[in-house]
Amino acid sequence: MMKLREIFEAYDNHIVPTYTKQPLIFVKGKGSYLWDIHNRRYLDFFPGWGVGNLGHCHPKVMSAVRDQISKLIFIPNNFYHIPQAKLARELDFWTSSRFKVFFCNSGTEANEAAIKFSRRFGKGRYEIISFSNSFHGRTLASLAATGQEKYKSGFEPLPLGFKTVAFNNLEEVKAAVNDKTVAVMLELVQGEGGVNLAQKDFVLALHKLCEEKKLLFIIDEVQTGIGRTGRRFAYEHYGIIPHIITLAKALGGGLPIGAMLVRRDIADILGPGTHASTFGGGPVICKAALAVLTVIQKEKLLKNTQDLGEYLKGCLLKLKEKYPLIKEVRGLGLMIGVELNKNCNFIVDECIKRGLLINCTHENVLRVMPALNITKKQIDQAVSILDEVLFTV
Ligand SMILES: Cc1ncc(COP(=O)(O)O)c(C=O)c1O
Numbered sequence: 001m002m003k004l005r006e007i008f009e010a011y012d013n014h015i016v017p018t019y020t021k022q023p024l025i026f027v028k029g030k031g032s033y034l035w036d037i038h039n040r041r042y043l044d045f046f047p048g049w050g051v052g053n054l055g056h057c058h059p060k061v062m063s064a065v066r067d068q069i070s071k072l073i074f075i076p077n078n079f080y081h082i083p084q085a086k087l088a089r090e091l092d093f094w095t096s097s098r099f100k101v102f103f104c105n106s107g108t109e110a111n112e113a114a115i116k117f118s119r120r121f122g123k124g125r126y127e128i129i130s131f132s133n134s135f136h137g138r139t140l141a142s143l144a145a146t147g148q149e150k151y152k153s154g155f156e157p158l159p160l161g162f163k164t165v166a167f168n169n170l171e172e173v174k175a176a177v178n179d180k181t182v183a184v185m186l187e188l189v190q191g192e193g194g195v196n197l198a199q200k201d202f203v204l205a206l207h208k209l210c211e212e213k214k215l216l217f218i219i220d221e222v223q224t225g226i227g228r229t230g231r232r233f234a235y236e237h238y239g240i241i242p243h244i245i246t247l248a249k250a251l252g253g254g255l256p257i258g259a260m261l262v263r264r265d266i267a268d269i270l271g272p273g274t275h276a277s278t279f280g281g282g283p284v285i286c287k288a289a290l291a292v293l294t295v296i297q298k299e300k301l302l303k304n305t306q307d308l309g310e311y312l313k314g315c316l317l318k319l320k321e322k323y324p325l326i327k328e329v330r331g332l333g334l335m336i337g338v339e340l341n342k343n344c345n346f347i348v349d350e351c352i353k354r355g356l357l358i359n360c361t362h363e364n365v366l367r368v369m370p371a372l373n374i375t376k377k378q379i380d381q382a383v384s385i386l387d388e389v390l391f392t393v
Contacts, residue, residue, distance in 0.1 A: 032373075040355070043356050043378060048249075083283045084103065105258050107142075108258075125180050128183045130147050131187075141159045193361075197331075200237075203238045219244070222248045230333030231333070243262065309331070316329045322390070323391075347366060350389040
């Protein structure tokens with residue numbers, strides 16, 4: 001068994017320090033709880049940075065993975081296997097048979113696939129319009145699409161062909177469209193950018209503009225998808241059908257997967273040899289993802305997300321009445337942001353001391369995204385810890 005000091009030293013000495021870290025070492029997870037190396041229990045209201053829609057170690061995901069590992073761990077994409085066929089069919093069901101899927105391993109790869117698809121589709125048109133405060137990933141093209149300078153700084157030159165315009169501003173989109181424009185890329189609820197909701201009239205008008213100008217409407221559902229907002233996908237709230245959606249995070253129940261879903265009438269533009277991923281859609285991850293989708297339906301988690309999302313938002317609004325430090329509470333389903341008048345990192349630290357894990361994004365927005373199977377009792381516990389923290393600061 002490694003000593004605490006050895007663990008921290010191993011990270012310091014041997015790992016490229018790209019992450020700001022909390023000094024917590026976790027050893028076990030179950031549902032909405034995590035246990036650290038001292039056997040201290042934490043209530044996790046930000047499981048896996050958007051990965052844990054079923055919480056930690058859901059038994060159905062664990063048994064699916066165990067079952068598949070005992071039969072066949074990996075098979076490359078030049079052969080067929082049953083878990084990928086089943087997952088593709090299930091995603092088809094989840095999206096009412098509108099899309100075909102390309103499997104990869106992460107959100108940024110799903111967006112790269114969408115960008116590459118757009119370039120093939122465009123036949124010379126290649127510009128993609130994205131939005132201020134968006135986040136689409138860290139690989140170079142997804143980074144170029146990301147509308148936040150802090151992530152790009154020092155990595156220039158980024159791939160050409162990306163324009164950022166103000167979020168929720170149709171006039172800026174119209175002004176940015178030219179004969180090279182091929183697509184628009186949007187998060188319907190910006191996650192890393194501070195839990196900002198796209199306005200319905202804006203999205204509808206943007207959708208119409210895309211149809212008129214023959215632009216692809218790409219919705220990045222990496223954080224909002226798989227039930228997070230109380231619908232299977234956030235686009236359902238808006239009554240639109242995008243040309244492409246990208247998924248990752250919660251789809252794999254804790255294992256890495258990404259997926260680009262593209263409307264079936266154009267999907268075959270990416271023919272054999274045009275794009276690939278060695279690990280994408282491997283048997284183990286596909287079995288895990290199938291379990292995730294099945295559990296969400298069987299355990300009626302969309303309903304729970306809608307109901308408890310409203311309940312949680314109500315509790316947080318009550319805190320807003322009590323504490324002028326809170327500027328706004330906003331969100332969709334169980335993706336909720338609490339905007340403060342100042343930097344919120346210290347709140348996160350105080351919550352950790354009291355056994356609650358939440359996130360601070362965009363400097364002053366507390367991001368609360370508990371598992372979709374969270375209970376009212378757990379919400380009450382979390383809100384009472386937050387109340388205590390806000391009272392004492
Ligand atoms: C909306 C969105 N898109 C893309 C990504 C990138 O996903 P990944 O870290 O899996 O590459 C993220 C990650 O936070 C995200 O929130």
